[in-house]
Amino acid sequence: MTDKLDIAATRRGFLTLAAGGGAAAVAASAAGQGAQAQSVRSNARIVILGAGAGGAAMANRLAQRLDGARITVIDGRAEHWYQPGFTLIAAGLRGAGYAKSSTTGWLPRGIDFIADYAAEIDPEANRVTTLGGQHVEYDYLIVSTGLELNWDGIEGFDLSLVGPENGVSAHYASPEMAELSWRALDKFTDDGGVGLFGRPATEMKCAGAPVKICFLAEDIADRKGNRGRTEFIYNAQTTNLFGLPVVHHRVTQFMDERNIEYRYSHVLKSMDPGRKIATYATPDGDVETGYDFINVVPPQRAPQVIRESGLSHPEMWLDQGWIDVDRGTLRHLRYPNIFGVGDINGVPRGKTAASVKWHLPVVEDHLVSEIQGREGTQIFNGYTSCPLITRIGRALLIEFNYSPNLQQSFPGVVSPLDELWISWAMKVFALKPTYNAMLRGVA
Numbered sequence: 001m002t003d004k005l006d007i008a009a010t011r012r013g014f015l016t017l018a019a020g021g022g023a024a025a026v027a028a029s030a031a032g033q034g035a036q037a038q039s040v041r042s043n044a045r046i047v048i049l050g051a052g053a054g055g056a057a058m059a060n061r062l063a064q065r066l067d068g069a070r071i072t073v074i075d076g077r078a079e080h081w082y083q084p085g086f087t088l089i090a091a092g093l094r095g096a097g098y099a100k101s102s103t104t105g106w107l108p109r110g111i112d113f114i115a116d117y118a119a120e121i122d123p124e125a126n127r128v129t130t131l132g133g134q135h136v137e138y139d140y141l142i143v144s145t146g147l148e149l150n151w152d153g154i155e156g157f158d159l160s161l162v163g164p165e166n167g168v169s170a171h172y173a174s175p176e177m178a179e180l181s182w183r184a185l186d187k188f189t190d191d192g193g194v195g196l197f198g199r200p201a202t203e204m205k206c207a208g209a210p211v212k213i214c215f216l217a218e219d220i221a222d223r224k225g226n227r228g229r230t231e232f233i234y235n236a237q238t239t240n241l242f243g244l245p246v247v248h249h250r251v252t253q254f255m256d257e258r259n260i261e262y263r264y265s266h267v268l269k270s271m272d273p274g275r276k277i278a279t280y281a282t283p284d285g286d287v288e289t290g291y292d293f294i295n296v297v298p299p300q301r302a303p304q305v306i307r308e309s310g311l312s313h314p315e316m317w318l319d320q321g322w323i324d325v326d327r328g329t330l331r332h333l334r335y336p337n338i339f340g341v342g343d344i345n346g347v348p349r350g351k352t353a354a355s356v357k358w359h360l361p362v363v364e365d366h367l368v369s370e371i372q373g374r375e376g377t378q379i380f381n382g383y384t385s386c387p388l389i390t391r392i393g394r395a396l397l398i399e400f401n402y403s404p405n406l407q408q409s410f411p412g413v414v415s416p417l418d419e420l421w422i423s424w425a426m427k428v429f430a431l432k433p434t435y436n437a438m439l440r441g442v443a
């Protein structure tokens, strides 16, 4: 595998296109793709599970690339959610509508769409069964179901608590919940008190997002002139605040400078909303902390249908069920006609939309090559990026891959560890057009 072409290392990352300003760069990319990738005739039956970031984009790419294939997309959610927008909504910078669109609006013509969830996958029989009992047989399966937010993993928590009355924020849940989370944060930064933040011990999507909302909340309290009346505590699941040591160090610097307390190895396990007490599991036993505001990010795992399918990794993440794919080709290690795209993959990095962007050409290459009777060459290098917002108008652009070092798409232009307006602009203005272009299969 090491001698294969490492496309993610030889091209720029997700945000490179964003920095190009959108339309022109997208058009150039689309033209380039069309010129390079010839249409391939096939009568293969391809089923795509999930029409989120990975599934919708994959459907568009395959519809453009394959002539005659029967592509079926299965997803029971009528709304498509642009989840990177949830952080902006939860900080009062956008409304819920910013992150919502219609699922079918992103899908190409000429495919079959089943508006239902997959309830059963039989990888031996090459068959998916929906909740409604429809059987769909496939030659190739692309799993892009995203992940499940396990709210029940926090005892005492319920989504009905979210909002200003209880001081509860849960912006991962949905656009509406992100908006209610903003109302809770708005009240907290008016009234003052103790605000708790943190992340789960499981793998999670956009691992920087809990830090981002903490920084934004502190900045908002400061801008309102209420910083003196607010206390901020960030709870890390381990002994660092970010997986890469150099970023961890930078984040601790910011937290020290801004008087945000951080606690290591504190994992939220339960809460008593009546008394406003949160309980954290720590190596020294449970610790109770009172709060006026709490941002809850729950444990995360593969959806139940995946955990019960036999597709999960047999040795790692046993409580979470991520699928057992080769980390370079994203092809299932036991069922070679199955590929994973997006958060569902059991790979060491990359539960971000930015990673999805680099999963797509790899899976397309291996799938189409197989149809053509040859071997694919493209390899995913673990690329992920996190525009780590530090305050309104400033962010760090953190990019990395399977190696322990930072990757830089803009050497000499964007210094990843500096708080820059350009990094903020990429997140707030350029990321969504880029994401949309990815969904359309042209970026």
Ligand SMILES: Cc1cc2nc3c(=O)[nH]c(=O)nc-3n(C[C@H](O)[C@H](O)[C@H](O)COP(=O)(O)OP(=O)(O)OC[C@H]3O[C@@H](n4cnc5c(N)ncnc54)[C@H](O)[C@@H]3O)c2cc1C
Pocket: 049, 050, 051, 052, 053, 054, 055, 074, 075, 076, 077, 082, 083, 084, 085, 086, 087, 116, 117, 118, 119, 144, 145, 146, 147, 171, 172, 205, 206, 209, 303, 305, 341, 342, 343, 344, 351, 352, 353, 354, 355, 356, 385, 386, 387
């Ligand atoms: C608060 C927050 C902030 C984020 N910020 C960023 C960021 O700044 N940058 C970044 O790159 N990424 C960010 N992300 C992560 C990014 O949104 C995800 O990594 C990306 O959406 C993953 O794409 P996916 O296709 O794997 O899953 P999703 O986009 O979640 O789509 C999964 C789809 O599968 C469907 N599905 C689920 N179960 C089934 C089933 N049984 N059958 C059929 N369909 C099913 C769902 O309905 C959904 O439509 C953020 C996420 C959150 C929550």
